[in-house]
Amino acid sequence: MTSQLSMAKSSRRGRESSPTPPNPPAKKMKTSGGLPVPVLCGTDLTIEKFDGLEKSARENHFQYMKETIRQYENLSKSLPRIDRKIFEEGDDRLSQEEQEQAAKQTEYLNDIWELRLEEEVEEFNNISELRRDTPHRVTRWDDDNLYWIPKKSLFTHCTRRYAKQYGFNTQGLHPHISSQLLMYRLALFLRKLPIKESDGYKSCWEIHIFHSGKQSFLRFWDSKGSARVAFDGLQESENDALELLNVLTKWDFPHTYDGVIAGRMA
Numbered sequence: 001m002t003s004q005l006s007m008a009k010s011s012r013r014g015r016e017s018s019p020t021p022p023n024p025p026a027k028k029m030k031t032s033g034g035l036p037v038p039v040l041c042g043t044d045l046t047i048e049k050f051d052g053l054e055k056s057a058r059e060n061h062f063q064y065m066k067e068t069i070r071q072y073e074n075l076s077k078s079l080p081r082i083d084r085k086i087f088e089e090g091d092d093r094l095s096q097e098e099q100e101q102a103a104k105q106t107e108y109l110n111d112i113w114e115l116r117l118e119e120e121v122e123e124f125n126n127i128s129e130l131r132r133d134t135p136h137r138v139t140r141w142d143d144d145n146l147y148w149i150p151k152k153s154l155f156t157h158c159t160r161r162y163a164k165q166y167g168f169n170t171q172g173l174h175p176h177i178s179s180q181l182l183m184y185r186l187a188l189f190l191r192k193l194p195i196k197e198s199d200g201y202k203s204c205w206e207i208h209i210f211h212s213g214k215q216s217f218l219r220f221w222d223s224k225g226s227a228r229v230a231f232d233g234l235q236e237s238e239n240d241a242l243e244l245l246n247v248l249t250k251w252d253f254p255h256t257y258d259g260v261i262a263g264r265m266a
Contacts, residue, residue, distance in 0.1 A: 080227075081176045085251040086263040094252055094259035102254045105247055106189060112240050113209045113218070115190055139238060142230035143172035146245075155245050157231075157238070174226035176249045182227040183207075185248050185262050186220060188255060198222070211237045218244065 050058060076084060094102060145157040147168035156168070163171070170176070177185075183205055187193040196206040198221070206221035216233020218241050231241045247253065255262045 080174060080178050080181075082249055082251055083178045083181055083263070086181075086261070089251065092261050092264035094254050094261065096259070098252065099254060099259045102252075109240075109244050109247060110189070112212050113244060114212065115192065115194060115207075115209055137234055137236075139235050140230070140232045141238075143174070143228055146172055146229065148176065153246075155242050155249075157242070172226075173229045173245070173249075177227050179205075179222040179225060179227045181263055182220065182248065183222070185253055188253075188262055189244075189248065211240060213237055216241070 045061070050061065053061065075087070079087065141157045145159070147156055147158060147163040148154075148170040149156055149166075149168055158168070160171070162168075173182075183193070186207060190209070193207065196208065198204055198206050202224050203222050206219065208217055208219050210217045211233060213234060213236075216231070216237035219230045219232070221228050229245065231238055251261070253262045254260065255264075255266075257266060260266045
């Protein structure tokens, strides 16, 4: 099942940039041979200006562009979707209207999901009556069943066969958000972050949050440097779980301060 909450796209104001020096110094980079190549920074380079450069200057700029593209390609392979967008996007703040919309979303989800004490987590894990008496009402899924719907920019959970049939192209939470950014955004969402003790080897943090119905919970954790998630509970609660995942993995999830996007600085 897929969450139905719509996420509007609108323009955003960016932070003011520092003025550029009128005559910036040449930037030196290393080629594959290890030799420094001076490249002018701060120039508004056009194809006409490039064609007008001397041969040695064109070669310098060309090598610099090749190296920049190589570094970006490597970055694109290693960074999850949201972390990469934080790097790529020019805007870093929400408009007032977007802040109000985000506040309504998080307020709604804050009413549904809550932190609970460790002993209550253990107590929940020991409850078996619900599964025994009404198994059709209970479901479990984790990253192996979590897929991304590109056309809707939303998560759903399903079988691998179903995902392949309908073109859901990424599996799991980790292609979309890094472990550290997920933990940071959970801290912003929950306003506190009691982390469970982990094994200290494959996992460095773990958080459980509970649905207000008290019979469903989400487990977030780090696994070998990747973000992971699992849901366990009532079927009627799983849409709320997907909704939270969709909000946490929005590019423009806000910080508590002045509409700053979580992952950027004011």
